[in-house]
Amino acid sequence: MELMVNRERLMGRMMEMAQLGALPNGGVKRLAASDEDKLGRDLFVKWCAELGFSVHIDEMGSIFARKEGTRPDLPAVMAGSHLDSQPSGGKYDGVLGVLAALEVVQVIKENNIEHERTIYIVSWTNEEGARFAPAMVASGVFGGAFTLEYGLSRTDAAGLKLGEELKRIGYKGTLPADYGRRMKYLKAKQSENGGFSSYKAYVELHIEQGPILESARETVGVVTGVQGIRWYDIEIVGSETHAGPSPMNMRNDPVRKLGDLIPEIYALAKAAGADARATIGELHAFPGSRNTVPGNVRFTVDLRHPDDKSLESMHNMLTRLCERIGADCNEIWYSPPVRFDFGCVEALAKSCKKRGFPSRKMVSGAGHDAVYVSKVIPTAMIFIPCRDGISHNEAEHAEPDDIVNGATVLLDAVCDLANAEI
Amino acid sequence: MELMVNRERLMGRMMEMAQLGALPNGGVKRLAASDEDKLGRDLFVKWCAELGFSVHIDEMGSIFARKEGTRPDLPAVMAGSHLDSQPSGGKYDGVLGVLAALEVVQVIKENNIEHERTIYIVSWTNEEGARFAPAMVASGVFGGAFTLEYGLSRTDAAGLKLGEELKRIGYKGTLPADYGRRMKYLKAKQSENGGFSSYKAYVELHIEQGPILESARETVGVVTGVQGIRWYDIEIVGSETHAGPSPMNMRNDPVRKLGDLIPEIYALAKAAGADARATIGELHAFPGSRNTVPGNVRFTVDLRHPDDKSLESMHNMLTRLCERIGADCNEIWYSPPVRFDFGCVEALAKSCKKRGFPSRKMVSGAGHDAVYVSKVIPTAMIFIPCRDGISHNEAEHAEPDDIVNGATVLLDAVCDLANAEI
Numbered sequence: 001m002e003l004m005v006n007r008e009r010l011m012g013r014m015m016e017m018a019q020l021g022a023l024p025n026g027g028v029k030r031l032a033a034s035d036e037d038k039l040g041r042d043l044f045v046k047w048c049a050e051l052g053f054s055v056h057i058d059e060m061g062s063i064f065a066r067k068e069g070t071r072p073d074l075p076a077v078m079a080g081s082h083l084d085s086q087p088s089g090g091k092y093d094g095v096l097g098v099l100a101a102l103e104v105v106q107v108i109k110e111n112n113i114e115h116e117r118t119i120y121i122v123s124w125t126n127e128e129g130a131r132f133a134p135a136m137v138a139s140g141v142f143g144g145a146f147t148l149e150y151g152l153s154r155t156d157a158a159g160l161k162l163g164e165e166l167k168r169i170g171y172k173g174t175l176p177a178d179y180g181r182r183m184k185y186l187k188a189k190q191s192e193n194g195g196f197s198s199y200k201a202y203v204e205l206h207i208e209q210g211p212i213l214e215s216a217r218e219t220v221g222v223v224t225g226v227q228g229i230r231w232y233d234i235e236i237v238g239s240e241t242h243a244g245p246s247p248m249n250m251r252n253d254p255v256r257k258l259g260d261l262i263p264e265i266y267a268l269a270k271a272a273g274a275d276a277r278a279t280i281g282e283l284h285a286f287p288g289s290r291n292t293v294p295g296n297v298r299f300t301v302d303l304r305h306p307d308d309k310s311l312e313s314m315h316n317m318l319t320r321l322c323e324r325i326g327a328d329c330n331e332i333w334y335s336p337p338v339r340f341d342f343g344c345v346e347a348l349a350k351s352c353k354k355r356g357f358p359s360r361k362m363v364s365g366a367g368h369d370a371v372y373v374s375k376v377i378p379t380a381m382i383f384i385p386c387r388d389g390i391s392h393n394e395a396e397h398a399e400p401d402d403i404v405n406g407a408t409v410l411l412d413a414v415c416d417l418a419n420a421e422i
Numbered sequence: 423m424e425l426m427v428n429r430e431r432l433m434g435r436m437m438e439m440a441q442l443g444a445l446p447n448g449g450v451k452r453l454a455a456s457d458e459d460k461l462g463r464d465l466f467v468k469w470c471a472e473l474g475f476s477v478h479i480d481e482m483g484s485i486f487a488r489k490e491g492t493r494p495d496l497p498a499v500m501a502g503s504h505l506d507s508q509p510s511g512g513k514y515d516g517v518l519g520v521l522a523a524l525e526v527v528q529v530i531k532e533n534n535i536e537h538e539r540t541i542y543i544v545s546w547t548n549e550e551g552a553r554f555a556p557a558m559v560a561s562g563v564f565g566g567a568f569t570l571e572y573g574l575s576r577t578d579a580a581g582l583k584l585g586e587e588l589k590r591i592g593y594k595g596t597l598p599a600d601y602g603r604r605m606k607y608l609k610a611k612q613s614e615n616g617g618f619s620s621y622k623a624y625v626e627l628h629i630e631q632g633p634i635l636e637s638a639r640e641t642v643g644v645v646t647g648v649q650g651i652r653w654y655d656i657e658i659v660g661s662e663t664h665a666g667p668s669p670m671n672m673r674n675d676p677v678r679k680l681g682d683l684i685p686e687i688y689a690l691a692k693a694a695g696a697d698a699r700a701t702i703g704e705l706h707a708f709p710g711s712r713n714t715v716p717g718n719v720r721f722t723v724d725l726r727h728p729d730d731k732s733l734e735s736m737h738n739m740l741t742r743l744c745e746r747i748g749a750d751c752n753e754i755w756y757s758p759p760v761r762f763d764f765g766c767v768e769a770l771a772k773s774c775k776k777r778g779f780p781s782r783k784m785v786s787g788a789g790h791d792a793v794y795v796s797k798v799i800p801t802a803m804i805f806i807p808c809r810d811g812i813s814h815n816e817a818e819h820a821e822p823d824d825i826v827n828g829a830t831v832l833l834d835a836v837c838d839l840a841n842a843e844i
Contacts, residue, residue: 210667227666231712243701243724244649244787245632245811248691255702259684266678269670279665280677281712283719285705290653290722292703300712302665365666389667 002355003107003415005407010103011400017043017083017099018091027394028091032084032126033061033165040083041171044098044123051106053121057173058182060138060151061125061166064175067105069418071116073190075200077418078377079104079410080122082369086130090207090396092386092403097205098123100407104414115418117200124369125166126154132162136369141177143372148177179376201344201417204370205382205410207398211389212362219405220359221383222348226371227277227304227363228311228337232318236261236327240287240295254297255285257325265301268317275363276314277304306363308337338371344380344417351412357405382409424777425529425837427829432525433822439465439505439521440513449816450513454506454548455483455587462505463593466520466545473528475543479595480604482560482573483547483588486597489527491840493538495612497622499840500799501526501832502544504791508552512818514808514825519627520545522829526836537840539622546791547588548576554584558791563599565794570599601798623766623839626792627804627832629820633811634784641827642781643805644770648793649699649726649785650733650759654740658683658749662709662717676719677707679747687723690739697785698736699726728759728785760793763800766839770802773834779827804831 020043021028021036030036041063045055048065056064069076081097101121108115124142129135132154134146141151152163166172176182183198208214213221238254262280269278279302285294301318305311315331322329345361352359362383370381384406387397442465443450443458452458463485467477470487478486491498503519523543530537546564551557554576556568563573574585588594598604605620630636635643660676684702691700701724707716723740727733737753744751767783774781784805792803806828809819 208667209664211663211672212667212669215672229666241633241811242631242788242813243699243703244651244726245630245634246699246787247634247696248688248699249696250633250637253701255684255705256688259681259688262677262681262684266670266681274669274671277665277668277670279675279713279715280707281665281714281716282710283677283705283707283716284710285703285721288704288706290703291701291724293701294703294705297705299707302713304666365668366664389663391664 003111003113003411005103005107005404005411007400007404010099010403010407013047013099014091014095017095021085023088023394025394026091027088027396028085029087029089030083030085031087031131032128033162033169034131035169037084038169038171041123044083047102048121051109053105056175057171058175059148059173059177060141061171061173062138062177063123065121067109067119069115069117069119072118074117075198076118076120077200077414078120078122078202079204079414080124081204081206082124082127084126084128086128086392088394089128089392090394092207092396092398093209093391094127096207096398096403100205100410103407104411107411108415113415115415117418119414119418126162127369131156136367136372137162138177139369139372142179143375144179145372145375151177199377201341202370202373202377202379203344203382203410203413203417204368205384205406206368207386207391207396208383209366209386209389209391213383213385214387214389216360218358218360219384219402220352220357220409221362222345222352222359223340223364223381223383224345224361225306225340225363226338226367227306227365228308229333229335230303230311230315230331231333232301233298233330233332234301234322234327235296235298236325237296238294241293243291243293246293251293253293255294257327258297261321261325261327264321265318268314268321272305272310272314275306276310277365304365306337311337338374340374340380341378344378347413347416348380348382348409350416351409354412355408357409382406425533425535425833427525427529427826427833429822429826432521432825432829435469435521436513436517439517443507445510445816447816448513449510449818450507451509451511452505452507453509453553454550455584455591456553457591459506460591460593463545466505469524470543473531475527478597479593480597481570481595481599482563483593483595484560484599485545487543489531489541491537491540494540496539497620498540498542499622499836500542500544500624501626501836502546503626503628504546504549506548506550508550508814510816511814512816514629514818514820515631515813516549518629518820518825522627522832525829526833529833530837535837537837539840541836541840548584549791553578558789558794559584560599561791561794564601565797566601567794567797573599621799623763624792624795624799624801625766625804625832625835625839626790627806627828628790629808629813629818630805631788631808631811631813635805635807636809636811638782640780640782641806641824642774642779642831643784644767644774644781645762645786645803645805646767646783647728647762647785648760648789649728649787650730651755651757652725652733652737652753653755654723655720655752655754656723656744656749657718657720658747659718660716663715665713665715668715673715675715677716679749680719683743683747683749686743687740690736690743694727694732694736697728698732699787726787730759733759760796762796762802766800766802769835769838770804770831772838773831776834777830779831804828
């Protein structure tokens with residue numbers, strides 16, 4: 001008999017969690033280290049404690065609930081996501097990954113499934129970055145992208161520090177938050193904790209926050225990596241002129257150059273294949289008077305590709321286009337593509353196949369805690385569809401069938417990984 | 423011997439006038455009906471009075487200085503422009519046309535040139551529209567575009583009415599300001615004013631405020647008319663989406679449509695010939711976040727053409743393009759082209775030829791008092807080059823040689839028109 005997750009219990013917990021910081025239109029506001037976040041953390045910790053899992057808080061306030069395996073000396077398996085939300089966020093973003101992991105471990109416990117490796121359920125602090133920028137700050141400290149000091153000193157709009165706010169809500173723990181010090185700490189405590197010293201795998205279930213699965217009528221996405229991202233500020237400088245007297249051929253009109261450039265930017269994305277993305281998100285002409293030829297046009301470009309070589313070739317094409325047209329192209333951020341672990345990805349794919357779920361391998365277009373965690377632990381992600389691809393919005397919705405299927409894949413993968421050879 | 427304008431006197435008066443409301447960088451601030459405008463008017467009136475010309479102020483504050491002809495019963499000739507300026511305007515815009523007209527009539531007087539028709543030098547109130555919108559309000563009342571009540575009730579940013587401000591500076595006259603009532607009034611006074619009852623011609627000398635003459639190294643432009651103008655607000659609505667997850671072919675990206683539309687807008691202007699103008703002056707993408715595909719793009723289009731049929735065909739092409747692309751195109755203003763009087767234009771062209779001035783016939787891209795005056799009086803304009811086409815700017819500059827040449831053409835034309843048969 002195949003293991004099944006408990007739909008009512010999982011959905012019940014999702015809806016109970018959504019009451020904390022509930023907004024009028026079905027969404028939630030549970031900003032990191034806020035009073036509402038404390039309520040959400042307390043409820044999660046209570047559920048974990050009721051099941052007899054020990055709960056550990058690290059220096060960044062991330063919560064780790066532990067179910068010991070039969071071979072606690074082996075590297076552990078971890079699953080989870082985050083409980084914080086956007087200011088007007090949905091009920092599923094993050095919460096799904098944490099509560100599905102809880103459900104998975106509860107099913108394992110109820111069914112007395114033997115697992116050699118210890119299993120952790122994790123909730124990372126401040127994934128959203130909505131109250132404290134940047135996003136994914138705790139998993140970033142864990143994965144080595146940020147120092148602990150940097151993470152704790154992040155301030156919100158009122159000038160409050162994340163570290164102080166974690167203390168205030170009672171979630172400033174002592175477990176070392178960064179992977180390096182965590183490993184040393186665990187090694188030093190090996191005798192006390194049955195020999196546990198490192199992590200074998202991290203799996204995160206999340207809503208897709210995009211339209212691909214829904215439009216393909218697939219229930220699960222096996223996420224093999226995350227797109228690389230390059231951000232640009234571009235300015236085309238022309239000459240401000242009265243809209244009447246200047247003949248067209250005597251103008252230096254930056255909007256005309258923009259009109260030449262825009263189709264080329266979409267063309268370079270097309271040339272880089274179906275996985276490429278190009279977005280012009282900000283676009284303004286200055287000074288902005290209807291009877292004046294603008295003196296300059298400023299816009300942003302966001303280029304994404306899962307393959308770094310392809311992303312680089314997009315970058316080169318954009319740079320050349322801007323040069324040719326005389327635009328000033330300034331790259332302001334570069335986040336290389338992430339490739340998830342082959343073993344973790346295969347564990348997920350195996351479950352989809354076994355369960356007969358319509359699924360696909362895909363690349364995430366957005367950042368997740370899994371990106372930073374993957375720097376230090378073999379990692380993969382599971383996506384499920386969300387309605388119209390909408391997220392960071394009170395209207396965010398995921399179907400219970402898809403939630404159950406996603407959690408089922410997580411269940412299979414955790415069972416699989418918790419017993420696998422190193 | 424050919425008549426000559428007095429360069430030193432004309433330039434001297436230009437520079438003396440530029441002291442009133444002078445700005446630190448060589449420009450002037452002489453907003454309509456301000457204290458500085460009063461000083462400028464007083465100086466102009468003083469110069470006129472010194473020459474023995476009678477001065478008449480109309481209900482809109484416009485100033486008419488009169489040199490009677492030998493046949494005052496014939497319709498009169500009028501030349502002039504305006505003395506008000508932009509908040510940081512130049513020394514030449516408007517002032518040139520008024521003071522050149524004064525110079526012309528002074529040369530006629532000094533040389534005892536016989537002229538049958540009475541000659542008027544005019545300075546129109548509030549051409550700029552900088553303090554009281556709309557622009558060209560007094561010539562607009564004269565030409566029938568606005569009612570007197572509308573003109574007098576224009577308010578500035580402080581809520582002050584143009585009519586009250588004219589009263590305050592002592593320039594609220596009694597001469598009927600609109601052409602219809604003016605004609606009745608003059609007819610009623612025929613016996614008193616030697617039979618004068620109407621106007622034969624209006625000629626206005628102005629800087630080009632564009633680059634055409636300068637780049638062609640021509641000294642005079644004979645202005646045959648003013649471009650027609652059509653203004654549009656255009657919106658392209660798409661779907662706001664995260665820049666990462668959505669594949670390019672599943673997006674409804676309004677910037678992509680904009681990129682298709684912009685080159686077509688320039689192409690439609692090109693198709694309408696060298697006199698056509700198309701300007702995209704305001705352009706914004708919303709909500710304006712670098713990692714979000716914009717939900718909508720809004721921009722303005724300003725189409726101009728001296729020929730109404732061509733302008734209409736540009737309008738039709740723009741409308742079709744917007745329809746095809748699904749953009750919402752809203753026309754918000756339409757000002758038909760103006761064609762100046764053939765006889766007046768020929769008088770100017772004759773002078774250019776006689777004097778051997780490098781010149782061309784051209785169409786004005788900007789509005790001038792002459793536009794409204796031309797509705798009721800046969801009208802033409804003379805342009806002279808201004809450096810880099812720059813105007814409405816303290817850096818505005820015109821060369822004395824060009825100023826003298828422009829004034830010379832005005833002189834010839836006024837002499838010519840003041841003796842011509844009806």
